[in-house]
Structures are given as C-alpha cells and as structure tokens.
Amino acid sequence: MPVIPSPARVTQQSHTGGVGTSAPRPDGTLKVTGEFAYSSDLWHEDMLWGHTLRSPHAHARITGVDVAEALALPGVHAVLTHDDLPAATHYGLEIEDQPVLARDVVRYQGEPVALVAADHPETARRAAARIRVDYEELPVVHDEASATAPGAPVLHPGRTDRHAAHVAHPNIVHRQPVLRGDADAAAATADIVVVTGTYDVGMQDQAFLGPESGLAVPDDDGGVDLYIATQWLHVDQRQLAPVLGLPPEKVRLTLAGVGGAFGAREDLSMQAHACLLALRTGRPVKIVYNRHESFFGHVHRHPATLTYEHGATRDGRLVFVRARIVLDGGAYASSSPAVVGNAASLGVGPYEVPHVDVEALALYTNNPPCGAMRGFGAVQACFAYESQMDKLADALGLDPVELRRRNAVSQGSTMPTGQVIDAPAPVAELLRLVRERPLPPERAWETTDPATGARTVDVRALPGGLSNAGHGEGVVRGVGYAVGIKNVGFSEGFDDYSTARVRVEAVGGEPVATVHTAMAEVGQGGVTVHAQIARTELGVTRVTILPADTSVGSAGSTSASRQTYMTGGAVKHTCEAVRAEVLRLGAERFGWGERHTLRLADGKVVTAEGEVMAALVDVLGGEAVDLELEFRHRPTQPFDLTTGQGFGHVQYAFCAHRAVVEVDTELGLVKVVELAAAQDVGRAVNPAAVVGQIHGGATQGLGLAVLEEIQVGPDGRIRNPSFTDYLIPTILDTPAMPVDVLELADEHAPYGLRGVGEAPTLTATPAVVAAIRRATGRALHRVPVRPEHLVG
Amino acid sequence: MDFLRPADWREALAAKAAHPDAVPLAGGTDLMVELNFDLRRPARLLDLSRVGELADVDTAGEGDTVVLGARVPYRDIVERLRSPLPALALAAHTVGSPQIRARGSVGGNLGTASPAGDAHPALLAAGARVEAASVRGSRLIPIDDFFTGPKRNVLADDELIRAVHVDAARGPQQFAKVGTRNAMVIAVCAFSLALHPHTRTVRTGIGSAAPTPVRARAAEEFLDGVLDEGGHWDHGRPVPPSAAARFAQLAASACAPIDDVRGSADYRRHAVAVLARRTLHWTWSAYPAPQGAASCA
Structure with missing residues (x-):
C-alpha cells in the first residue's frame, strides 16, 4: 500500500507507564519535530486531486449549471454536480438536511455546488472556476427576528425530522424548555433582589491547525478505502454508505493523522466528495482544503443571545432563574438539537436553584452552519450565568466568590432537570482553591535600577505586547472568577458505547498486548492512555496500538470529553475479560484451581500476597487471547419536551477559574496575566495530559473572551476567513496557568475518572471578562471583548 | 507563470524593463500568501533572491546615512540597526513572527505599499528616501511622495526598489502600534515620532488610519512651534500637558480611517491620539541625554 502509514501504529515500550503516571505521548516528539504524518501529507501514486466549487451567496436559487468548459480542460477527469449523485443526496449527524451537493438552492456562503477531479490541484482549481453557475439571490435570514418574521423564507420546507412537530416556526431547529418549581410565582414574591441582563457570544471557530483532508482509494470490490482525519470513523461510515450507494462494509475508513479537531470534524466535510470522485474516476482522489476554504468547510460554535433574570434573597440565596437562550444554528442542523439540550439543561450553572424557567432554541438561518465545538452549548450559557452571578453579587453587596459558594451544588443536589448529582461535585472547594492561591506580583513588567533609578519595561508583559503600544500608562489590574458545569459523554438517552479489541500473546519470549480501537486520536492523548490501561490491567510492558479503522467496532466520537471514560473504559473492560481468560487458561494448564485473587503484574501471574504462580508467556504458550467487547456507560433519558425533566446526563464535570488581567484603559488592550484553574478529574489517568487539557481548554476560552470571532455580515458572508484576521492566542497572549487537580472518584466511571477537556473552556471566558469588568468598570455584555468596547 | 531569476542587479533591471508586468519576489511574505490563496496570478515573477547587493547594509557611505538594501530582513534591522534607526527597529520588531521577520523586508513593505505596512510610519518620521532604479537610471524618492493610494506607490512599471536611505537618528525616535493581539498582528493603527534636534523639527508617521501612510503635518x-517658542530644544523640559494633548488631537485629525474587521474608525482616531501623546512623552523623556529611557524588549 503506497499510502503513508498511519502514525498511530506505535509500540510503546516504556517500562513504567500504567494508569496514574504521566506516560509520554508516542506522537509528541514527531509533532514537535515536524515528522508527524498528517492527513494532508497522504500520497498515492496515480492519485487525482479533488476540488470543491462553493456558493458565493448566502441564499440563492440555482437556475443553471454548465460544466462543459471545466470538462474540456486538459487534465480534468471528472466534474460532478447534484445530478450525478448515485444514491442518497443528503446527510447529517442528527437530521439529514444537508445536501452532498446543492441542487436548486444554496443556503449559506461556501455551500458545495460541484466537484472536480484533475491530475493537479491547480488544474482542479482552474476547472472549478470554469464551471458556470447561474444564481438568483434570495432574501437572507440572519437572526431570530428575520428567521421568524411573518413571511420569512422557510429554509427547509416540509420538515419531517423529530423536532419539526414541537417547534413554533419551521426555522427553529429544536426548542427545549426546562421548568422546575414556579419561577413566575417566585419572581413575584417580595424582598427578592433581581438582576437582568442580555449577553451575546460571537461565532468562535475551532481553528484546528490541520485543514480538512483525506484520500479515497477505490477498491476492486467496488468499495472504497478512505484515509481521513475525523472525530468518529463509524459515524462518517454511517453517513457515507447511503450517499455512495454501498453497503457499510464496502466503505472502509482508516484514521489519518489528525491536526486538531475541537468539534469541527464531527460533521462530514470532504469525505463524501473524495469518495464520489474516486468511485467515478476509478482513481485515488485526495482533497485538502486550504486555510481560506477551511473557514467555510466546517461548522463553528453557535453564536448566541442569552437573556437572563436572576432573583435571590438578601442574604444571597438564589430563588429563581429565568432565561432564554437563542442559538444561531446556521443553514443546516448539524448537532444543533444536542447543543440546545446542553444549553437548556446546564443553563443555570452549578447552582442550586429552586425555581427555574429556561428555554433554549436553535435557529435555521443563512449564516454559516454551526455545530460542535469544545464546550458544546455549555460555553455560551456559562458566560451568561457567570456574568449574572457577578451582577447579582454587586447588587447584594456580596463578594462574588462568596455568592457562588452559598449557592454551589454538591453531591446530592438536584439539577433543574430533576437529575440528582450522584457523584462528587466539589464546586465550593474548587472556588476556594483558586481564591486562596497567591496573586501574581503587580507590575511585573517594570524594573527600576536601584543604583541609577532608571526604569525599564518589558513590553512583552504589558497589554499590547510586542506592538510597543504602552509602557505602563493607564494600566489597571482586575481579578475575576468563574465556575462551570459540563456534561461528559453523550446525553439524552443516546446509546453511547465504545468497542475495544485486545490481544495478548508471547512474542520473542515476552508478553505483548495489542490494542485495537476505532478511537480517533485527535491530539487528546487517547493512544497514550490506552497503553497505560493495558499495562495496568495485563501486567505487560510492551503494548502495541493498532491504527484506528472500521475493521473493529465503533469507539464513538472523540468529543463530549468522553474518550478516556468510554474507549478507555472499553479497553479496561476488554483487558479484564482477557485477563480472566488468561487465568482460566492458567488454571487449566497449571491446575491452580479457581482463585479469584490472582492478578497479572510484571509479566507474571501473582497472588494477592505477591507469590508468583507462573510467567504469563508460559500460561499462554503458543496461544493468543484475543477479544473484542463493547462498553456502555449507564443509560440516560431524553428530556421531557415540555418540562425538560429527565436523567439526561451521564456525568458532570466542574472547573473553576480565577483570571488576573491588566488592561491598558486608554487603549482598551488586555493582557491576561494569570489564569488559575481548579478542576476535579475523578482520577488523573495521565496527570501531564490532564494538565495539558486544562491549559488547552482555558486558552481556547481566553481566545473567546478577547480575540476569536468569525465576523459575519447581515448578508451572511464571512468577513475574516483567514488567520490574519481570525486571531487565536499566541504565546504572548497565553498567561501562566497554575492548576489544582482534585481526584474525587466517581464510582460510576472506570477508575473513577471524569472527562476533562471541556469544562476549563467554559470558565476561562467569563473569568477573564469578569476581571476586565473589575479593571474597567464597564458592563461588557458581549464576547469577544474588543478594544473599542473598553474606551470612549 | 514565468519565473525570472536574474543573477545580479543589472540583469534584474533588464528583466523588469523587458517584462514590466513581472512582480518582484523577495521574502515572499506578502506575495506568496496571495499566490497560495489564489488572490493573484501574475504572469511573471521576478525572483530577487540571487541579487546579493539587495541584502547589504551600508552605514559607511555618504555622511550618516544608512543605505538599507531592499531585502534586508526585519530581523537584521532589529538586531543590528537599533542605534542608527531606532523607530524602524521598533517597527521591525512588531512585524509578524520570528519566521516572518527572518524573510520580510522594508523593500517588500514599500513594494506592497499597504496602509498597514509596519515600516512606513517609521520611514515617514525619519524622512527616508527610496532609491528606485531602472535601465533608465536611478532616483531617490522622498518617502512623503512615495505612497499614492491604497497598495499603490509612485514606482514606474520598469522600476525596482534597490534600497532605502535613512539618516542615522540624531535624536530620540519612537514607534508604537495597536493590535488586538499581543504579537503577530496587523496594525489597527500605528504612530511614529522622530525628534530632529539638528533642524529643531519633529516628524511623524501614521499607519493604518488613512488610505496611505501619512504624516500628521499640522501636529508636527x-x-x-511649541518647542521653539518654549525654548524646549535648549532646556529640554517637558512639553506642557495641554500642548501634548493638542498635538495628540491634531495627530488624530490627520487620520481618515475606515471601519473594518480590525477596528472602527472612531477607535483608530482615539488610539492614534493616545499613541501620539505617549510617543511624545517617551521621545522627549529621552532628550537631550538618554536618561534611562524606557526601553523595549
């Protein structure tokens, strides 16, 4: 196979490196030295290059398509439009509303209209430019008012999806209320302090560094092999097979090197397109988006408008919360329904509130489609409810941390959905940890020579950084706090499971474990963790991780902070079954009888007292024990459509942040000086990776607070589709991030662990904004905060 | 696309004369981005990487003038020319990332002539001259006359930029920029100020706040007048706050900014005023004798 081999095939030979150790990542050095093979590096002799022609309009009728000139270009092997699709014409994660190629209408700028395969990427681009598409522009629906106005264009007429019946307008994808107690009656009671606010969250991009790319290789059996950077191989396969008109077993996927995901690879991008071109031409087809195309090629985080009303007693006990959360889902549903479920059910935050009236909904508009991004509906809500908690603290004359502490949930608390939190929920403790940490020194950017009195400043440590915008003039410090709650795993009754195949055998006189899953390693460190689990459970040192592909059962998505819990759990579960089988073989071979206290350690079967019964290789002889098993978390329930009640979430994760910022109050420039976190992770399976996740999540949250926004005009067009103007934090924007990790076991989870990756993304944003409010005295209802919001 | 690779300056000028549509390529930090994103498809590229003299810095020439070769990278300006060209060195340090500073050059900045080019305000404040050449001969263009519109300059089709002539600083100079990120950011606006004690004048440069880089002449x-009438050049005492505020206000009124994705017009005017006031304070604090002048990393 002349395809670059998957970098996931790694043998990890470190002798220590079980659960609880900071085993090094097998892909770490390769990535740092630039040797890691990403999906954009895939190569096949004889391959063609695919290119996508996209709509320049946010909403238009297609009145004609002429591909003749494109086909006539030498080097072009195929041009495909909607009319060439062989089977199913639409796909989608939750609702199959997205055309593989637009037929008569385009609903967002950048929607795919036609495909070209050519022998050179430049030829493919030139050919695409020769396709003539006639458009008749249509009115653009771009916000709640325009989407639900009388006579508004209905973007998806004739909906039959499972949400269509319960929404008030066909341009609403899904609406979820959550009702508990009687918020209206509570609001009418006397002697309640009430604060209200409306908050806006801009459209954030996942900004992964490896653009969408993959290679489709047609097979002699009529099927296709797709090498792809994705988050969930089997959900891609499930969507691709009907589009290609093939049975699933003929659509085989192998994970290629993934350069980040953060939710943006949950939906299909170029997968179907590359496969269609490969099957049409009989040649391998590679598609790689460039950075500009990538901004149009994946979903973004839902922008949101959130209206909140909090009421509390004078001594700071929350009495009621009323909220309305409007999420802009853009042109297609993607995962909007699940995002709505999260925003609604987590909408009041990690607080005990007796009376709740929350509704969340997602709109269909002609803006870019929005879907999964780290934090998934909980990010938007957290910015609003934490802004409200600060506002309430001000109104009550209470310290903001003290107000949070008084209302914090703990184990045994009931969520607004009626779900009782049946695992540790140390919210007050997390707040205490970040509060009690010493503050970083003031004016660290300034030094004075004791001899001469000469003052020097280090601009790198000042707002504005290298731009030399200031030397300390008007710099004011602020400190802000936030705490948040995020669900782990797929919720609302979804049958969420992972599969692992584990084999143990003697190789060269040494026991070796091989772990095979379809888990997408997107940088989260799952391949490291799987080897750690196999070492711990099987007592071996040599573990081989096979490339992820669809020849083994589904591992579910690398999202929702779920993979260490779920596929890690599957590896553990299968290792336990393999171990039981090894011990049974041993009992058979050595006649040690039914002994339940035996375990595997250091390549041997040992008793609880440490007595060695046999070497593992002698137990195995020439045989291998090889099992493939599924693992499920405990079942959840859908939320009731009118009350939002239900045991909807598998597990909750909690993180608290304290942000220290310095603001140049004359220019409105912000320097985040420190972002201290405290998070409960249940069990740190790999402590270094846990801290890395908390750092990464916090940095992405900081980006939303002060930098990152896809700016979309009222015409539905993206105004900054480049890393020149979509700004993500550099190292000078990224502060010191001390972390306190708590390990309070969740008895329902493997090793007691708790998903880590998303909770810190929630809290960094409101903590940074709270600190900016403290520094500037400004109300700040919108993120990202821009310099012009802070001056004038 | 033809790729022309002249071996020396004479060949480069001949090639540009023969192919006036050829686009010069030096560091490629502007041009390659445009090519990669298919924003521009010139028929010919004129690669200047083999023309060695464009990478020369001549500080021994006429008087105290630095002759900066057109493709001397920003990194070298930061590392080697901080003393004779303080404003330009500060500006160079704000350009992109270390990788970009290792390739990008002032010649390229001038060729692109973007209103956001970081070098321009510093060149305006210093009173630089652009040495343009063609097979017809060479000329020195005062920087004030160089920019003619957004991404347009005064160069003829057959001309190439050989060097920039900048007088070594005889007084304090500053450059300050506003960007929404703390590094690797295009200017929302920028301001440069140079004191020229030998002529008892000041010069300014404003970036990203008008269709071209401009001087704030009324402010200058x-x-x-304030410095002269108050005898400041002689006694070196600070400029009165009211005068500093008026200077800042006049700098802001020299702007003709737009609203765009990077910032609003109002914010740009406001920020230019703040930068004008600050750079005046910084430069004047360093005059006449540098006494622990605020230094920049």
Whole structure:
C-alpha cells in the first residue's frame, strides 16, 4: 500500500507507564519535530486531486449549471454536480438536511455546488472556476427576528425530522424548555433582589491547525478505502454508505493523522466528495482544503443571545432563574438539537436553584452552519450565568466568590432537570482553591535600577505586547472568577458505547498486548492512555496500538470529553475479560484451581500476597487471547419536551477559574496575566495530559473572551476567513496557568475518572471578562471583548 | 507563470524593463500568501533572491546615512540597526513572527505599499528616501511622495526598489502600534515620532488610519512651534500637558480611517491620539541625554 502509514501504529515500550503516571505521548516528539504524518501529507501514486466549487451567496436559487468548459480542460477527469449523485443526496449527524451537493438552492456562503477531479490541484482549481453557475439571490435570514418574521423564507420546507412537530416556526431547529418549581410565582414574591441582563457570544471557530483532508482509494470490490482525519470513523461510515450507494462494509475508513479537531470534524466535510470522485474516476482522489476554504468547510460554535433574570434573597440565596437562550444554528442542523439540550439543561450553572424557567432554541438561518465545538452549548450559557452571578453579587453587596459558594451544588443536589448529582461535585472547594492561591506580583513588567533609578519595561508583559503600544500608562489590574458545569459523554438517552479489541500473546519470549480501537486520536492523548490501561490491567510492558479503522467496532466520537471514560473504559473492560481468560487458561494448564485473587503484574501471574504462580508467556504458550467487547456507560433519558425533566446526563464535570488581567484603559488592550484553574478529574489517568487539557481548554476560552470571532455580515458572508484576521492566542497572549487537580472518584466511571477537556473552556471566558469588568468598570455584555468596547 | 531569476542587479533591471508586468519576489511574505490563496496570478515573477547587493547594509557611505538594501530582513534591522534607526527597529520588531521577520523586508513593505505596512510610519518620521532604479537610471524618492493610494506607490512599471536611505537618528525616535493581539498582528493603527534636534523639527508617521501612510503635518507644525517658542530644544523640559494633548488631537485629525474587521474608525482616531501623546512623552523623556529611557524588549 503506497499510502503513508498511519502514525498511530506505535509500540510503546516504556517500562513504567500504567494508569496514574504521566506516560509520554508516542506522537509528541514527531509533532514537535515536524515528522508527524498528517492527513494532508497522504500520497498515492496515480492519485487525482479533488476540488470543491462553493456558493458565493448566502441564499440563492440555482437556475443553471454548465460544466462543459471545466470538462474540456486538459487534465480534468471528472466534474460532478447534484445530478450525478448515485444514491442518497443528503446527510447529517442528527437530521439529514444537508445536501452532498446543492441542487436548486444554496443556503449559506461556501455551500458545495460541484466537484472536480484533475491530475493537479491547480488544474482542479482552474476547472472549478470554469464551471458556470447561474444564481438568483434570495432574501437572507440572519437572526431570530428575520428567521421568524411573518413571511420569512422557510429554509427547509416540509420538515419531517423529530423536532419539526414541537417547534413554533419551521426555522427553529429544536426548542427545549426546562421548568422546575414556579419561577413566575417566585419572581413575584417580595424582598427578592433581581438582576437582568442580555449577553451575546460571537461565532468562535475551532481553528484546528490541520485543514480538512483525506484520500479515497477505490477498491476492486467496488468499495472504497478512505484515509481521513475525523472525530468518529463509524459515524462518517454511517453517513457515507447511503450517499455512495454501498453497503457499510464496502466503505472502509482508516484514521489519518489528525491536526486538531475541537468539534469541527464531527460533521462530514470532504469525505463524501473524495469518495464520489474516486468511485467515478476509478482513481485515488485526495482533497485538502486550504486555510481560506477551511473557514467555510466546517461548522463553528453557535453564536448566541442569552437573556437572563436572576432573583435571590438578601442574604444571597438564589430563588429563581429565568432565561432564554437563542442559538444561531446556521443553514443546516448539524448537532444543533444536542447543543440546545446542553444549553437548556446546564443553563443555570452549578447552582442550586429552586425555581427555574429556561428555554433554549436553535435557529435555521443563512449564516454559516454551526455545530460542535469544545464546550458544546455549555460555553455560551456559562458566560451568561457567570456574568449574572457577578451582577447579582454587586447588587447584594456580596463578594462574588462568596455568592457562588452559598449557592454551589454538591453531591446530592438536584439539577433543574430533576437529575440528582450522584457523584462528587466539589464546586465550593474548587472556588476556594483558586481564591486562596497567591496573586501574581503587580507590575511585573517594570524594573527600576536601584543604583541609577532608571526604569525599564518589558513590553512583552504589558497589554499590547510586542506592538510597543504602552509602557505602563493607564494600566489597571482586575481579578475575576468563574465556575462551570459540563456534561461528559453523550446525553439524552443516546446509546453511547465504545468497542475495544485486545490481544495478548508471547512474542520473542515476552508478553505483548495489542490494542485495537476505532478511537480517533485527535491530539487528546487517547493512544497514550490506552497503553497505560493495558499495562495496568495485563501486567505487560510492551503494548502495541493498532491504527484506528472500521475493521473493529465503533469507539464513538472523540468529543463530549468522553474518550478516556468510554474507549478507555472499553479497553479496561476488554483487558479484564482477557485477563480472566488468561487465568482460566492458567488454571487449566497449571491446575491452580479457581482463585479469584490472582492478578497479572510484571509479566507474571501473582497472588494477592505477591507469590508468583507462573510467567504469563508460559500460561499462554503458543496461544493468543484475543477479544473484542463493547462498553456502555449507564443509560440516560431524553428530556421531557415540555418540562425538560429527565436523567439526561451521564456525568458532570466542574472547573473553576480565577483570571488576573491588566488592561491598558486608554487603549482598551488586555493582557491576561494569570489564569488559575481548579478542576476535579475523578482520577488523573495521565496527570501531564490532564494538565495539558486544562491549559488547552482555558486558552481556547481566553481566545473567546478577547480575540476569536468569525465576523459575519447581515448578508451572511464571512468577513475574516483567514488567520490574519481570525486571531487565536499566541504565546504572548497565553498567561501562566497554575492548576489544582482534585481526584474525587466517581464510582460510576472506570477508575473513577471524569472527562476533562471541556469544562476549563467554559470558565476561562467569563473569568477573564469578569476581571476586565473589575479593571474597567464597564458592563461588557458581549464576547469577544474588543478594544473599542473598553474606551470612549 | 514565468519565473525570472536574474543573477545580479543589472540583469534584474533588464528583466523588469523587458517584462514590466513581472512582480518582484523577495521574502515572499506578502506575495506568496496571495499566490497560495489564489488572490493573484501574475504572469511573471521576478525572483530577487540571487541579487546579493539587495541584502547589504551600508552605514559607511555618504555622511550618516544608512543605505538599507531592499531585502534586508526585519530581523537584521532589529538586531543590528537599533542605534542608527531606532523607530524602524521598533517597527521591525512588531512585524509578524520570528519566521516572518527572518524573510520580510522594508523593500517588500514599500513594494506592497499597504496602509498597514509596519515600516512606513517609521520611514515617514525619519524622512527616508527610496532609491528606485531602472535601465533608465536611478532616483531617490522622498518617502512623503512615495505612497499614492491604497497598495499603490509612485514606482514606474520598469522600476525596482534597490534600497532605502535613512539618516542615522540624531535624536530620540519612537514607534508604537495597536493590535488586538499581543504579537503577530496587523496594525489597527500605528504612530511614529522622530525628534530632529539638528533642524529643531519633529516628524511623524501614521499607519493604518488613512488610505496611505501619512504624516500628521499640522501636529508636527504645532509641536515645532511649541518647542521653539518654549525654548524646549535648549532646556529640554517637558512639553506642557495641554500642548501634548493638542498635538495628540491634531495627530488624530490627520487620520481618515475606515471601519473594518480590525477596528472602527472612531477607535483608530482615539488610539492614534493616545499613541501620539505617549510617543511624545517617551521621545522627549529621552532628550537631550538618554536618561534611562524606557526601553523595549
């Protein structure tokens, strides 16, 4: 196979490196030295290059398509439009509303209209430019008012999806209320302090560094092999097979090197397109988006408008919360329904509130489609409810941390959905940890020579950084706090499971474990963790991780902070079954009888007292024990459509942040000086990776607070589709991030662990904004905060 | 696309004369981005990487003038020319990332002539001259006359930029920029100020706040008058706050900014005023004798 081999095939030979150790990542050095093979590096002799022609309009009728000139270009092997699709014409994660190629209408700028395969990427681009598409522009629906106005264009007429019946307008994808107690009656009671606010969250991009790319290789059996950077191989396969008109077993996927995901690879991008071109031409087809195309090629985080009303007693006990959360889902549903479920059910935050009236909904508009991004509906809500908690603290004359502490949930608390939190929920403790940490020194950017009195400043440590915008003039410090709650795993009754195949055998006189899953390693460190689990459970040192592909059962998505819990759990579960089988073989071979206290350690079967019964290789002889098993978390329930009640979430994760910022109050420039976190992770399976996740999540949250926004005009067009103007934090924007990790076991989870990756993304944003409010005295209802919001 | 690779300056000028549509390529930090994103498809590229003299810095020439070769990278300006060209060195340090600073050059900045080019305000404040050449001969263009519109300059089709002539600083100079990120950011606006004690004048440069880089001439004239009348060049005492505020206000009124994804017009005017006031304070604090002048990393 002349395809670059998957970098996931790694043998990890470190002798220590079980659960609880900071085993090094097998892909770490390769990535740092630039040797890691990403999906954009895939190569096949004889391959063609695919290119996508996209709509320049946010909403238009297609009145004609002429591909003749494109086909006539030498080097072009195929041009495909909607009319060439062989089977199913639409796909989608939750609702199959997205055309593989637009037929008569385009609903967002950048929607795919036609495909070209050519022998050179430049030829493919030139050919695409020769396709003539006639458009008749249509009115653009771009916000709640325009989407639900009388006579508004209905973007998806004739909906039959499972949400269509319960929404008030066909341009609403899904609406979820959550009702508990009687918020209206509570609001009418006397002697309640009430604060209200409306908050806006801009459209954030996942900004992964490896653009969408993959290679489709047609097979002699009529099927296709797709090498792809994705988050969930089997959900891609499930969507691709009907589009290609093939049975699933003929659509085989192998994970290629993934350069980040953060939710943006949950939906299909170029997968179907590359496969269609490969099957049409009989040649391998590679598609790689460039950075500009990538901004149009994946979903973004839902922008949101959130209206909140909090009421509390004078001594700071929350009495009621009323909220309305409007999420802009853009042109297609993607995962909007699940995002709505999260925003609604987590909408009041990690607080005990007796009376709740929350509704969340997602709109269909002609803006870019929005879907999964780290934090998934909980990010938007957290910015609003934490802004409200600060506002309430001000109104009550209470310290903001003290107000949070008084209302914090703990184990045994009931969520607004009626779900009782049946695992540790140390919210007050997390707040205490970040509060009690010493503050970083003031004016660290300034030094004075004791001899001469000469003052020097280090601009790198000042707002504005290298731009030399200031030397300390008007710099004011602020400190802000936030705490948040995020669900782990797929919720609302979804049958969420992972599969692992584990084999143990003697190789060269040494026991070796091989772990095979379809888990997408997107940088989260799952391949490291799987080897750690196999070492711990099987007592071996040599573990081989096979490339992820669809020849083994589904591992579910690398999202929702779920993979260490779920596929890690599957590896553990299968290792336990393999171990039981090894011990049974041993009992058979050595006649040690039914002994339940035996375990595997250091390549041997040992008793609880440490007595060695046999070497593992002698137990195995020439045989291998090889099992493939599924693992499920405990079942959840859908939320009731009118009350939002239900045991909807598998597990909750909690993180608290304290942000220290310095603001140049004359220019409105912000320097985040420190972002201290405290998070409960249940069990740190790999402590270094846990801290890395908390750092990464916090940095992405900081980006939303002060930098990152896809700016979309009222015409539905993206105004900054480049890393020149979509700004993500550099190292000078990224502060010191001390972390306190708590390990309070969740008895329902493997090793007691708790998903880590998303909770810190929630809290960094409101903590940074709270600190900016403290520094500037400004109300700040919108993120990202821009310099012009802070001056004038 | 033809790729022309002249071996020396004479060949480069001949090639540009033969192919006036050829686009010069030096560091490629502007041009390659445009090519990669298919924003521009010139028929010919003129690669200047083999023309060695464009990478020369001549500080021994006429008087105290630095002759900066067109493709001397920003990194070298930061590392080697901080003393004779303080404003330009500060500006160079704000350009992109270390990788970009290792390739990008002032010649390229001038060729692109973007209103956001980081070098321009510093060149305006210093009073630089652009040495343009063609097979017809060479000329020195005062920087004030160089920019003619957004991404347009005064160069003829057959001309190439050989060097920039900048007088070594005889007084304090500053450059300050506003960007929404703390590094690797295009200017929302920028301001540069140079004191020229030998002529008892000041010069300014504004970036990203008008269709071209511009000087704040009214602000300069006002400040020249204040400094002269108050005897500041002699006694070195600070400029009165009211005069500094007026200077800042006049700098802001020299702007003709737009609203765009990077910032609003109002914010740009406001920020230019703040930068004008600050750079005046910084430069004047360093005059006449540098006494622990605020240094920049």
